[in-house]
Amino acid sequence: xxxxxxxxxxxxxxxxxxxxxxxxxxxxxxxxxxxxxxxxxxxxxxxxxxxxxxxxxxxxxxxxxxxxxxxxxxxxxxxxxxxxxxxxxxxxxxxxxxxxxxxxxxxxxxxxxxxxxxxxxxxxxxxxxxxxxxxxxxxxxxxxxxxxxxxxxxxxxxxxxxxxxxxxxxxxxxxxxxxxxxxxxxxxxxxxxxxxxxxxxxxxxxxxxxxxxxxxxxxxxxxxxxxxxxxxxxxxxxxxxxxxxxxxxxxxxxxxxxxxxxxxxxxxxxxxxxxxxxxxxxxxxxxxxxxxxxxxxxxxxxxxxxxxxxxxxxxxxxxxxxxxxxxxxxxxxxxxxxxxxxxxxxxxxxxxxxxxxxxxxxxxxxxxxxxxxxxxxxxxxxxxxxxxxxxxxxxxx
Amino acid sequence: xxxxxxxxxxxxxxxxxxxxxxxxxxxxxxxxxxxxxxxxxxxxxxxxxxxxxxxxxxxxxxxxxxxxxxxxxxxxxxxxxxxxxxxxxxxxxxxxxxxxxxxxxxxxxxxxxxxxxxxxxxxxxxxxxxxxxxxxxxxxxxxxxxxxxxxxxxxxxxxxxxxxxxxxxxxxxxxxxxxxxxxxxxxxxxxxxxxxxxxxxxxxxxxxxxxxxxxxxxxxxxxxxxxxxxxxxxxxxxxxxxxxxxxxxxxxxxxxxxxxxxxxxxxxxxxxxxxxxxxxxxxxxxxxxxxxxxxxxxxxxxxxxxxxxxxxxxxxxxxxxxxxxxxxxxxxxxxxxxxxxxxxxxxxxxxxxxxxxxxxxxxxxxxxxxxxxxxxxxxxxxxxxxxxxxxxxxxxx
Numbered sequence: 088x089x090x091x092x093x094x095x096x097x098x099x100x101x102x103x104x105x106x107x108x109x110x111x112x113x114x115x116x117x118x119x120x121x122x123x124x125x126x127x128x129x130x131x132x133x134x135x136x137x138x139x140x141x142x143x144x145x146x147x148x149x150x151x152x153x154x155x156x157x158x159x160x161x162x163x164x165x166x167x168x169x170x171x172x173x174x175x176x177x178x179x180x181x182x183x184x185x186x187x188x189x190x191x192x193x194x195x196x197x198x199x200x201x202x203x204x205x206x207x208x209x210x211x212x213x214x215x216x217x218x219x220x221x222x223x224x225x226x227x228x229x230x231x232x233x234x235x236x237x238x239x240x241x242x243x244x245x246x247x248x249x250x251x252x253x254x255x256x257x258x259x260x261x262x263x264x265x266x267x268x269x270x271x272x273x274x275x276x277x278x279x280x281x282x283x284x285x286x287x288x289x290x291x292x293x294x295x296x297x298x299x300x301x302x303x304x305x306x307x308x309x310x311x312x313x314x315x316x317x318x319x320x321x322x323x324x325x326x327x328x329x330x331x332x333x334x335x336x337x338x339x340x341x342x343x344x345x346x347x348x349x350x351x352x353x354x355x356x357x358x359x360x361x362x363x364x365x366x367x368x369x370x371x372x373x374x375x376x377x378x379x380x381x382x383x384x385x386x387x388x389x390x391x392x393x394x395x396x397x398x399x400x401x402x403x404x405x406x407x408x409x410x411x412x413x414x415x416x417x418x419x420x421x422x423x424x425x426x427x428x429x430x431x432x433x434x435x436x437x438x439x440x441x442x443x444x445x446x447x448x449x450x451x452x453x454x455x456x457x458x459x460x461x462x463x464x465x466x467x468x469x470x471x472x473x474x475x476x477x478x479x480x481x482x483x484x
Numbered sequence: 485x486x487x488x489x490x491x492x493x494x495x496x497x498x499x500x501x502x503x504x505x506x507x508x509x510x511x512x513x514x515x516x517x518x519x520x521x522x523x524x525x526x527x528x529x530x531x532x533x534x535x536x537x538x539x540x541x542x543x544x545x546x547x548x549x550x551x552x553x554x555x556x557x558x559x560x561x562x563x564x565x566x567x568x569x570x571x572x573x574x575x576x577x578x579x580x581x582x583x584x585x586x587x588x589x590x591x592x593x594x595x596x597x598x599x600x601x602x603x604x605x606x607x608x609x610x611x612x613x614x615x616x617x618x619x620x621x622x623x624x625x626x627x628x629x630x631x632x633x634x635x636x637x638x639x640x641x642x643x644x645x646x647x648x649x650x651x652x653x654x655x656x657x658x659x660x661x662x663x664x665x666x667x668x669x670x671x672x673x674x675x676x677x678x679x680x681x682x683x684x685x686x687x688x689x690x691x692x693x694x695x696x697x698x699x700x701x702x703x704x705x706x707x708x709x710x711x712x713x714x715x716x717x718x719x720x721x722x723x724x725x726x727x728x729x730x731x732x733x734x735x736x737x738x739x740x741x742x743x744x745x746x747x748x749x750x751x752x753x754x755x756x757x758x759x760x761x762x763x764x765x766x767x768x769x770x771x772x773x774x775x776x777x778x779x780x781x782x783x784x785x786x787x788x789x790x791x792x793x794x795x796x797x798x799x800x801x802x803x804x805x806x807x808x809x810x811x812x813x814x815x816x817x818x819x820x821x822x823x824x825x826x827x828x829x830x831x832x833x834x835x836x837x838x839x840x841x842x843x844x845x846x847x848x849x850x851x852x853x854x855x856x857x858x859x860x861x862x863x864x865x866x867x868x869x870x871x872x873x874x875x876x877x878x879x880x881x
Contacts, residue, residue, distance in 0.1 A: 138702050138704075139702065139703040139704060140701055140702060140703065141693075141701050141702075141703060141708040141711070141712070142701070148702075201881045204881075205878075205881070213729075213795040213796065213799045214795045214796050215795075224878065224881065226725075226799070227796050227799040227800040227802070227873060227874055228725040228728065228799060228800070228802055228803055229725075230800070230873055230874050230876070231800055231801075231803065231804075231873045233881060234872070234873055234876065237881075289690060293686060293715075296538075296715060296719075297718060297719070297723065297724070300719055300723060301719055301720065303719070304537055304538050304539070304715060304716050304719060305535050305536065305537060305538075305545075306536040306537065306538060307535075307536060311538040311715075314538070314715070315538070315712075318690075318693060318701060318708075318711070319701050321694060322693075322694070322697055322698055322700065322701060323698065326694065326697060327694070328623075328625040328626075331625065332610075371868075398610040398611045398612075399610065399611050399624050402610045402623070402624040402625060403624040403625070403627070403628055404628075405624070405625055406625055406628065407628075442877065442879065442880055443880075445877070445880070446876055446877070446880040449872055449875045449876045449880075450876070452872040452875075453869070453872040453873065456864070456865055456868060456869030456872055457865045457869055457872075457873075460861040460862070460864045460865050460869070461858065461861050462861070463860070463861060464857040464858050464859070464860060464861045465857070467853070467857045468853055468854045468857050471768075471853060472850070472853030472854055472857070475631070475846055475849040475850040475853055475854075476624055476627055476628045476631055476850065476854075477624055477627050478846045478849075479627070479631065479843055479846045479847070480839065480842070480843070481602075481621065482839065483839055483840075483842070483843040483846075484598045484601075484602070484621065484630060484634075
């Protein structure tokens with residue numbers, strides 16, 4: 088039985104205004120549909136080639152030809168000339184979803200790397216504790232790679248979860264002021280979730296290949312597929328640069344950095360809780376979180392002060408700003424997780440999974456000591472290093 | 485006409501000692517050779533499969549079967565039981581060469597990205613300087629990506645060139661003490677050139693894909709091939725972790741960090757020259773170089789003091805130490821390039837390529853402000869963040 092396919096197409100009706108204001112959304116079916124619901128004549132839309140892509144090969148990307156054989160029939164969706172607005176309904180949801188896609192593929196790469204590292208035997212431990220070759224998960228550098236994968240993934244997942252809760256509160260909380268605050272928080276999070284989680288998925292899937300060594304380079308192993316598939320995530324539904332334009336323009340400069348500073352204030356409150364908690368892990372995390380927050384606030388002030396006057400300087404650091412902000416917020420959520428885990432352990436909550444809680448604390452500590460430590464250097468690059476980004480003459484490239 | 489193929493095989497002669505001491509190197513031809521030089525009977529070595537790899541597909545990796553049909557003939561190369569020693573002659577040369585491979589593919593990715601960025605038109609400039617869509621090289625974030633690719637590539641190439649000169653001096657300088665110093669310098673450089681240049685080639689080829697946007701994900705464009713091909717470079721001829729073991733053990737701990745500190749002393753001398761030079765670029769580079777050098781020296785002291793007593797702590801940070809050292813040395817060479825370029829410009833040397841010299845200065849400044857700025861954070865991770873790398877219980881992974 089023949090099946091119908093429906094294409095969603097952005098195009099213009101005749102006489103539409105110029106530019107984006109004249110774009111409408113159309114549904115273009117492969118087959119026309121008869122009055123009784125059965126498939127009728129073939130519409131004039133044809134797939135003329137399938138692209139050969141680096142990854143996501145189960146999701147074909149095609150070149151489609153419309154109307155070359157007499158004209159294709161399309162139906163306007165909604166109202167004429169509102170196509171771009173409709174597309175952004177999809178796009179805004181997709182940005183969050185693609186961020187989650189990055190987290191999901193990172194998690195899968197982590198699980199696969201852990202399984203391999205527990206199985207593959209190579210070399211004796213460097214500390215001489217075992218006089219025979221061991222599974223490679225015993226080697227400190229393999230642990231470092233796995234911890235990096237784990238910390239990134241857990242941090243980004245926590246960030247996405249908190250943003251999703253804010254989205255719900257923004258729509259359903261009874262208090263209008265709370266709805267407004269949650270909406271602002273959610274909107275600030277979206278470019279971080281999309282931009283940072285997908286950038287981190289590149290690093291995590293690459294580490295996944297590295298843990299596998301030479302086997303990782305063989306497609307049969309499967310680690311390379313995550314690496315190839317993840318590579319689209321920083322590109323589609325708006326590249327990381329497009330997300331960072333949104334972060335700089337609509338999410339930071341427009342309100343003079345107020346939402347960003349409110350978030351910094353919440354992070355400072357978490358630091359106080361960590362200091363009150365007082366464990367060695369909590370204190371170490373508080374120290375890194377504070378340094379990263381101060382770096383973030385410097386950058387926010389730089390962005391708020393200069394976006395209008397020196398747009399080239401600000402946009403020279405827009406992606407590093409997004410990466411710093413995403414790193415900070417994910418690390419903040421790990422710090423909050425640490426507080427919950429330590430409370431659960433100290434109160435000996437009934438049925439608490441002690442191993443899970445301890446692992447959460449160690450992972451939060453790792454995030455702080457190995458990932459949050461990047462933030463101050465990024466601040467220096469953004470705030471003090473803008474000029475040399477755009478200084479090179481075009482002909483010198 | 486049939487051609488012969490020769491396989492180099494590590495195996496053991498009967499009665500050889502156990503372990504690596506009993507390994508010999510063999511030549512195993514595909515065809516036996518007759519007395520008159522013509523090809524004789526087929527040897528019992530067969531290719532039973534070709535691996536499907538992520539990249540370097542023009543260099544097939546095969547599963548070979550030896551002797552399953554009666555026995556293969558192989559000829560010992562050199563002396564029996566010295567096979568591993570012979571292999572390391574190849575391996576040591578290959579480590580330097582694979583580092584250069586990383587630099588070469590990074591350069592190619594950069595050139596391709598520049599060509600695309602000058603051609604592809606999209607969006608107006610953020611500073612409003614042109615009221616029409618422009619080639620994307622005008623956008624600050626595209627410039628940032630291209631400058632990152634360029635700075636990494638030039639820095640690593642300078643590092644590899646300086647190491648090659650040291651290798652020559654180590655072999656041919658008339659003064660034995662100078663030969664010795666150059667040999668120590670070269671040996672310290674090899675893990676950095678192999679490890680750091682190949683790790684940077686992953687980032688640079690990934691940025692090359694990113695500059696191309698969606699087109700970068702289409703194999704036809706070619707950017708994705710560099711990304712796939714580069715992925716083997718941190719794995720073969722010893723993974724980055726293996727290079728970092730060499731850097732920690734033989735190159736740092738063995739002489740108590742003396743060679744590393746000698747190099748730090750040379751870097752400090754470059755800082756003095758930058759301060760004497762006194763231009764804004766020289767002063768900015770001096771500041772970053774100093775911070776990175778101090779970070780490096782802290783790590784060297786940590787490694788020298790703890791490799792024996794706390795090997796797990798040191799090897800938890802061995803790859804970050806390699807990355808910090810490579811970053812510093814490449815940035816140092818960029819700083820030296822800046823000094824030469826500024827001297828050439830100030831003395832108005834006859835026939836000097838002014839554009840080239842200016843570009844070198846800007847690229848050195850970019851390296852300092854955007855790449856050397858990573859060093860202090862890496863120091864913190866290595867020196868203060870070792871415990872959490874190995875703290876997680878195995879069953880928690």
